[in-house]
Every structure is written in structure tokens, then in C-alpha cells.
Amino acid sequence: MSTSRRHYRVSSARTLPIWLGVLGPLFLASTAHAAPTPAGTPIENTATASYDDGGSTVTIDSNTVSLIVDELLDIAVTWADPGDVTTAPDTDNVVLTFTVTNGGNGPEPVVLGVDPNRAGDDFDPDAVTLFIDTDGNGTYDAGTDTLYDPGSPPVLAAEESITVFILGDIPSASDGERSEVQLTGTAATGSGTPGTVFAGQGEGGGDAVVGSTGATDEDSGFYAIIDADLDLTKSATVLDPFGGTTQVPGAIITYRLVAEATGSGSLDNVVITDSIPDDTSYVDDSITLDGTGLTDVSDADAGEFDGSGIAVSLGTVAGGSSNIIEFQVVID
Ligand SMILES: [Ca+2]
Ligand SMILES: [Ca+2]
Ligand SMILES: [Ca+2]
Ligand SMILES: [Ca+2]
Structure with a gap:
């Protein structure tokens, strides 16, 4: 007997969710939103009674109860x-x-x-x-x-x-x-x-x-x-004519500019410029952006040299990105 009852309970537990799944939409349908009765609507109700009186049927009405929907x-x-x-x-x-x-x-x-x-x-x-x-x-x-x-x-x-x-x-x-x-x-x-x-x-x-x-x-x-800021860091390395790092006339200075955007926004029309220092001469076509060479003329690439300084246009820079620009000069 108890075995049978246990079996019945297991069976019931298994089928219950299925029944809920079937009935769910029906319950939803039956409780679907109906527009509530507008406030001020009268609700009127009159009861009726009828009875036989000497072979004829008599019908009487109650008084009418009238309510207004609040x-x-x-x-x-x-x-x-x-x-x-x-x-x-x-x-x-x-x-x-x-x-x-x-x-x-x-x-x-x-x-x-x-x-x-x-x-x-x-x-x-x-x-x-x-x-x-x-x-x-x-x-x-x-x-x-x-x-x-x-x-x-x-x-x-x-x-x-x-x-x-x-x-x-x-x-x-x-x-x-x-x-x-x-x-x-x-x-x-x-x-x-x-x-x-x-x-x-x-x-x-x-x-x-x-x-x-x-x-x-x-x-x-x-x-x-949402905002962004730009950090610009400059460093230099020197290569002299003897393979060393002395800053003698004829030595090549490689300038390195790291432009790092921070924040969750972005910056528009970012342009990095640097002028060629006195007592040095620019090395033609030495501009690089992230390791890629750029031409000195103003053209489709991002770099240019105008005779007195270099410029690299980075355009829109997203926060979290960084760009490395390098160029070279020779000590006169
Ligand atoms: Ca009102
Ligand atoms: Ca506040
Ligand atoms: Ca509007
Ligand atoms: Ca160019």
C-alpha cells in the first residue's frame, strides 16, 4: 500500500509542472487585462419576482439600487x-x-x-x-x-x-x-x-x-x-657617427612621442606637432607612426614636415589607445 502511494506521489509531482505549463496560458487569458469601468459609471440593478395568482402570472419589480463607480x-x-x-x-x-x-x-x-x-x-x-x-x-x-x-x-x-x-x-x-x-x-x-x-x-x-x-x-x-584625456610623453635617443651615444655634431637624435588617451570617451581631431630644434637639421622622411613610415609632403598619410616642424594627424582617438610617433634630426 505504501509503495503504491509513494509511486502515485512521484507520478503526480512529475505531471504537475506539465499541467501548469498547459494551464499557464489559459490562466493568463482568463486574467487578461480588461479596462476598468470608468469612474462615474452608474451601476443599476433591479430584482424581479413573479408568482401565479388565480391562474395568471403576476410580476413585480423591486426598487432599483443605483451605485456610481468610484x-x-x-x-x-x-x-x-x-x-x-x-x-x-x-x-x-x-x-x-x-x-x-x-x-x-x-x-x-x-x-x-x-x-x-x-x-x-x-x-x-x-x-x-x-x-x-x-x-x-x-x-x-x-x-x-x-x-x-x-x-x-x-x-x-x-x-x-x-x-x-x-x-x-x-x-x-x-x-x-x-x-x-x-x-x-x-x-x-x-x-x-x-x-x-x-x-x-x-x-x-x-x-x-x-x-x-x-x-x-x-x-x-x-x-x-564620458570623457577622455591625452597624455603626451617625449623622449630621445642619440646615435653618434662612431656607433656610440655622444651628442656630437653629426649625431642623429631620434625623438619619440607617445600619445596615450585615457578615459572611456574619445578625442577628436588629435594632431601632434613638434618643431625642429635650433642647431639641428631634420632627416628627410624620418617620421614614423606606430612603426610605419610617413611622407614629409601633405598627402593622404597622417604625417607632414613643413620646413620647421613635423605634424601627425591622429584624427579621433579612443580612450585606452596609444600612438607612437618618431622622427629624426641631425646635430649640425
Ligand atoms: Ca480625477
Ligand atoms: Ca547628486
Ligand atoms: Ca516631443
Ligand atoms: Ca605625408
């Missing part, structure tokens, strides 16, 4: 950028994007608040402003999207979402530093403990009732600094 107050705020919004230092009007949703069943003004001075991060943005995505394209458009007016907060229809932008001026900050900025949205009618009632303040004359979100929500977005 207004739920629910707000959700979600940071919508896919990750840290990267920016160079000293950049104005860098945009963070949020979604604000009225999860309630009636129209509700949503009061917005921003906290740019969160603790525990690396810096605070300056001159922070809030904009509403008036044209609804999800992108901040200067001159089109409207500055948030605390005296006239946006009214969101039931279940409506809007996009809200925070614009901040980024101060001087270092590569890799982050800043947290928090957006809060609160139902204008009121917020607080779920179930709190604001009598008669719901759409259509019913009550307004704080929903499970507390009718207020907040989320944080982040700025991250």
Missing part, C-alpha cells in the same frame, strides 16, 4: 532611457526620459516633482527643468514640447501614459562619474495609504479612492560622464 487614484512613474544617459562634462540641457501613467479609472491631473540633488552619487546637475512631450513622439523637441507648469499639471485620462523629460546642465565632472535624478508623480486629488477616501472628489460625483500605488510614484534616471 474613482481609483493610481500613478506610475518609470525611467524610460535604456541605460545611463552618457554626456561630456559641461554640457547643457541633457535629457532624461520618463513615462508617467495614470493607472486609475478617471481623468486626473498629475503633479510632477524633480529632485536633482540625490545623495550617494557623484554630482548634481544644474538648472533642471521638466518638459511634457506635447507632440507625443517620445523625443524632446525644443520649442515644441512644453515646459511643465506646476500651476497647471497635465491631466491624464484613465490609463493614459505621457512622456516627461528632465533637462539638466551637466557641470565639470570626471570620466565615469554618475548623477541620480528622481522624478515623482502624484495624483492632484490626493495620495496616501491605499484605500484612503476623498469623499465626492471622484469623476462623476463618486468618491476618489487611493489605489494600490498610493496615488504617487517615483523613479530615478542617471547621467554618466
Whole structure:
């Protein structure tokens, strides 16, 4: 008997996940989101009774019970950028994007608040402003999207979402530093403990009732600094006419320039120049970049000699990369 029972339990345990897998979609379908009944909708119900009275059927109605659907107050705020919004230092009007949703069943003004001075991060943005995505394209458009007016907060229809932008001026900050900025949205009618009632303040004359979100929500977005710096280090080696290293007339000086970019960003239009010192003469076509020879004329390669100095154009240099430039002069 006990063997049989044990066998049955094992069998049951094996089949249970399969049944859950089959039933899962059905459960999801049966609980699929239906739009909640709009606040202010009357719900009326009348009962009926009938009975036989001397061969005829008599029907009577009860009084009608009429209720109004109250207004739920629910707000959700979600940071919508896919990750840290990267920016160079000293950049104005860098945009963070949020979604604000009225999860309630009636129209509700949503009061917005921003906290740019969160603790525990690396810096605070300056001159922070809030904009509403008036044209609804999800992108901040200067001159089109409207500055948030605390005296006239946006009214969101039931279940409506809007996009809200925070614009901040980024101060001087270092590569890799982050800043947290928090957006809060609160139902204008009121917020607080779920179930709190604001009598008669719901759409259509019913009550307004704080929903499970507390009718207020907040989320944080982040700025991250991407920057790069360039270190340039110069050294020289000497080869004299005798195979030694004495700095006599006729000795060749090889100058070595190491350009090293640091940081997570990149640098544009990097050009390394060096002038030919007095009492020396440039050795024609002696410029090399990372071991590859460059011509003295200004042409498609990165190097040139203009009669008084050399120049090598590195273009855009990513942080973490380094380039070595060498050229030679002879002591007169
Ligand atoms: Ca309302
Ligand atoms: Ca901060
Ligand atoms: Ca827009
Ligand atoms: Ca050249």
C-alpha cells in the first residue's frame, strides 16, 4: 500500500509542472487585462419576482439600487532611457526620459516633482527643468514640447501614459562619474495609504479612492560622464657617427612621442606637432607612426614636415589607445 502511494506521489509531482505549463496560458487569458469601468459609471440593478395568482402570472419589480463607480487614484512613474544617459562634462540641457501613467479609472491631473540633488552619487546637475512631450513622439523637441507648469499639471485620462523629460546642465565632472535624478508623480486629488477616501472628489460625483500605488510614484534616471584625456610623453635617443651615444655634431637624435588617451570617451581631431630644434637639421622622411613610415609632403598619410616642424594627424582617438610617433634630426 505504501509503495503504491509513494509511486502515485512521484507520478503526480512529475505531471504537475506539465499541467501548469498547459494551464499557464489559459490562466493568463482568463486574467487578461480588461479596462476598468470608468469612474462615474452608474451601476443599476433591479430584482424581479413573479408568482401565479388565480391562474395568471403576476410580476413585480423591486426598487432599483443605483451605485456610481468610484474613482481609483493610481500613478506610475518609470525611467524610460535604456541605460545611463552618457554626456561630456559641461554640457547643457541633457535629457532624461520618463513615462508617467495614470493607472486609475478617471481623468486626473498629475503633479510632477524633480529632485536633482540625490545623495550617494557623484554630482548634481544644474538648472533642471521638466518638459511634457506635447507632440507625443517620445523625443524632446525644443520649442515644441512644453515646459511643465506646476500651476497647471497635465491631466491624464484613465490609463493614459505621457512622456516627461528632465533637462539638466551637466557641470565639470570626471570620466565615469554618475548623477541620480528622481522624478515623482502624484495624483492632484490626493495620495496616501491605499484605500484612503476623498469623499465626492471622484469623476462623476463618486468618491476618489487611493489605489494600490498610493496615488504617487517615483523613479530615478542617471547621467554618466564620458570623457577622455591625452597624455603626451617625449623622449630621445642619440646615435653618434662612431656607433656610440655622444651628442656630437653629426649625431642623429631620434625623438619619440607617445600619445596615450585615457578615459572611456574619445578625442577628436588629435594632431601632434613638434618643431625642429635650433642647431639641428631634420632627416628627410624620418617620421614614423606606430612603426610605419610617413611622407614629409601633405598627402593622404597622417604625417607632414613643413620646413620647421613635423605634424601627425591622429584624427579621433579612443580612450585606452596609444600612438607612437618618431622622427629624426641631425646635430649640425
Ligand atoms: Ca480625477
Ligand atoms: Ca547628486
Ligand atoms: Ca516631443
Ligand atoms: Ca605625408
